[in-house]
Amino acid sequence: MTDARADQPTTRHLLARLEPLRTRVMPPLDRIGASVTSILSRWPDAVRAPKDRDREKLALEMLFRIGKWQWENITTQRVISAAVAVFDDERRARPDLAPVRKFYLSEIATREPGAFLDGMVGVYLDSFTAGSDHTRQLAKALGQRAEDLGGRHRRLTEALPSLFHPDAVVLELGRLMLASDDPYARLKQMGLSSPHTTGLAKAAHEVFIERLKPDLAEPDARQQLFNWLTPESGSVLQSGAGPAVEALLSAWRDKTPPDALRNELSEQIIAAWNDPRLHTGGIWSGFDPSLRAVLLRWLTHQDMKFFCNMVTATQDSHMWPPRRDFWLKLYEDKMIDEAWVAFGSEARRYAQENLVRSGKTDMNRRFGRQLDRGSSTSLLIMRIGNKIVVDGCHSYKTHIFRVDDKRAPKLYQVTYHCDNIMRSSPNSKPHNSIHNWSQWVLQNV
Template sequence: MVRVLPPLDPVRRSIERVIQRWPDAVSSPQPKEREQIAQDMCRRVREWDWKDITTQRIASAAVAVFDAERCNRDDLALVRDFYLAEISACQPGPFLDAMLGVYIDSFASELVHTQRLARAIETRANDLGPRHSRLLVAVPDLLKPDLAPVRLAAIMLAADDPFQAVRELGLRSPHGAGLMQSTHIAFIAGISKKLGRAEERQRLFNWLMPKGGTVLETGAASAIEALLAIWRIESPPEALRQDLSETIVAAYNDPRLHRGGIWSGFDPELKQILLRWLTRQHMKYFCDMVTATQDSHMWGPRRDFWLQLDEDKRIDEAWVAFGASARRYAQHNFIRNDRQTRGQQFGSQQDRGGSTSLLIMRIGNKIVVDGCHSYKTHIFRQDDPMAPKLYQSQYYCDDIMRSARNSKPHNSISAWSQWVLQHV
């Protein structure tokens, strides 16, 4: 009688679900606990005391011993030697697999501990568990520190969805530390000159902002810098410029409002490119809203004047404060998708029942405030304590009007435009 094995697909799917829920056999100790764990392990090795300790505890302590803060410390050399000797002598099983995880998470190709771990694990490559064995088959140079990031980056550069491609290799934390940070650097180096093409930009966004995953933070600044660098000389078409700025701001916040995160050490010249895009975008939002809701014959020339001034790069910064009705109109008519809702922020104009919206601009050392309907244009020196500040959450148009020493109505567009040019 021949027995036929049942289909194994359900079993494989169950295993995959378990791995996804508990991807690591070894728990990573909290940073504040690591020094104590490392010192305890050092004492046990020195005294050869293995009472009341499990294999999992030993493997977990390796995370602390080989992390960036401790991997080169002389006082822990004895413990590192112990782990390397155990890799050579241990039976196949959880400890050996855990040490490959330590190699990946603590990876720094130029450091001795990475090179020693790679050599030790390579001698036991045939004894690794199924998941890690598949990873070594997919990336044969994984245990060659000088090649591993480049080989992984090559896989990412060939995949439509690099994040998912890395997960399918068996690396459960594509945005993790160590090897994946080095791979990220190699990936950005490989994709940076191709980002003028739509498919390459989408590949980058799939990596930085994976569906169902969290946005990459560490290393993201270099990726966004590479994206903006493509447009140093020539600005992208308006629709693309808006899409790029919305995508960046939705993921990493508006650099005008948030100084931290990826913006803290960002290249100032490249940040200025994004700020120019955001200025243009706010100019457009204000002009489009007034065009759609106001039928004054004087608005068309005013709109053209401001947009031309922006085109000539005379307007350094711009911020919109929508009145309540205009904000509702903008949300219903200008917001195209959820990403834009998350990425776009405006001020709110509170006076006159929210019927008036404001455009606040910095032109050189002047702050210029224009408003819809019959609201005058007001010009302040930037150092005037009464001058409204850009990027505030709330504005009061009547207070601005009363504070201004220099203002002009629009009833003669020619005289008004000359007045603006004269005073900015």
């Protein structure tokens, strides 16, 4: 008789038939992190700041609603937009809006976690003003709710433990910026979506510049400064940039940087904040005159070198090198106060390809154009004391005008016509005798 158990699979056989165990592992979190960063970058704030023309209306609407306690047809977004208006620099101390400010502080204390609470953190950051009553009041109220903040602001409080201590946070953030090679990227990583525009970052900017200033003769410190002022992932800082550029130039107040560095800094400054010879607004309106003069000396030298290098490379004449040396010596002797170049078309192309190293340089604003003679002639226009001196490449004569002569060409114009200058010139000299020509220039300037 056959044993029935013999036909039954043994435990060993059953185990052998089982699929091998597969250990499940957590997927890499890099993609999730990148997605979160992308979302925060695309939608950095729950509520956008209202336009200036709408702010008074929003503030008065909130005053009315609080007085009548009417809350029909209003969204959290509108409440936060009104808070931006109520706590901006124009309205934050207005006596008639005191009930509105009191209302917001009360709501911070009692409202459940969510959009309102997180939105008020944004109001605090944007309106931050060191030493002000409204900043202290917002900081106190929000500090008591720090545990209830959303992910973005929890990340910020972790990076800045003193966030809601206004007397300490400015210095802490300034030091953090100083410790970072790329302060702009660091602040964005922390949760400040628009580092240049928040009131807190503006306050820390002053600390950062003051601490960085002694080291700005060094390349790493300069790069750190430009990473903050002109970030690759953001717009150029305008408000508050003047003192930063002054700090940069002050490193060279009493000494001259090498030519390559001088040219690089000049082009970076012009590309970001315009040429002070052509624009008087922006950062240049309140700029330190002595430091502005440093930059103007650099630009004068740079334009003369542009002109001289272009002629040296494109004109084969034994008379040019002594002319070039004469003009450069006058500059070194501090006789040439200002200089401006008007390139012809071929010289312009040469300058773009060989002389201007910065890809940000706008040739249409950086130099003038000379249009006569098929644009074959380029001009160097200089102010030497009370005289305007115009020299040109090839066989173009040197022309000298008094500054107050109505016929004298103006510096920093967009276009010039060399034949018109020649016909209106009261005093000119060819270069056929360099000795006589150089003596004539010295006698007439």
